Amino acid sequence: MDHLPRIDDVMVVAPWCLEIRWAQPADRAPVPPAISRVDLSGWVATGGDVLAPLRDLKLFNQATVGNYGASVTWDHGEGDLSIDALHVKELVEQQKPFSTDELNAWQNRHSLSNNESADLIHVALSTWNEYKAGRKVPKRVGMLLRAFDRDPLLLQAHFRPRKSGRPKADEASIADRIQNSNGGNF
Numbered sequence: 001m002d003h004l005p006r007i008d009d010v011m012v013v014a015p016w017c018l019e020i021r022w023a024q025p026a027d028r029a030p031v032p033p034a035i036s037r038v039d040l041s042g043w044v045a046t047g048g049d050v051l052a053p054l055r056d057l058k059l060f061n062q063a064t065v066g067n068y069g070a071s072v073t074w075d076h077g078e079g080d081l082s083i084d085a086l087h088v089k090e091l092v093e094q095q096k097p098f099s100t101d102e103l104n105a106w107q108n109r110h111s112l113s114n115n116e117s118a119d120l121i122h123v124a125l126s127t128w129n130e131y132k133a134g135r136k137v138p139k140r141v142g143m144l145l146r147a148f149d150r151d152p153l154l155l156q157a158h159f160r161p162r163k164s165g166r167p168k169a170d171e172a173s174i175a176d177r178i179q180n181s182n183g184g185n186f
Helices: 041-045 048-055 085-095 100-110 114-121 125-132 139-150 152-158 171-181
Strands: 007-014 017-022 035-039 064-066 071-073 082-084
Touching: 007 064, 007 071, 017 085, 035 085, 041 048, 071 085, 082 085, 100 125, 100 139, 114 125, 114 139, 139 152
Parallel strands: none
Antiparallel strands: 007 017, 017 035, 064 071, 071 082
């Protein structure tokens, strides 16, 4: 059974960045506390008039755990200056670096060749192979691959399968090549 995430503690660690200590579900064996960092600058910047007060760092620095761990709040849960734990967890997941293991799992999950994967994200095949070999995956690539997982239609709209083997030439071009290689004599 999946549990909704709960927050044990929150601490401001940088402008618009929080460190979250996640609560452990009571029905699971104890493990070391899971701690995540999340950057909420984009959330605040795109929150319009509702979140405009959080652009003031003095107010943002007053972040506390709200609603028994179900949110982070800046107004004691009495207004709109809160973000629920589920959305915090989602932001944490989206902001994580995309590892080589995740890249390989992504490719396997979608059954794409190296060429198809490279074509899909518009990088050279050698670059894709470097990611697979352990080169750091850029944030923009991780964002795109996660977006393809969230929205299969996005993948379907931009994926172009490759045919295996060499492209087949039509008979006229084969005859032209033979003629040119023999000096025009058969």
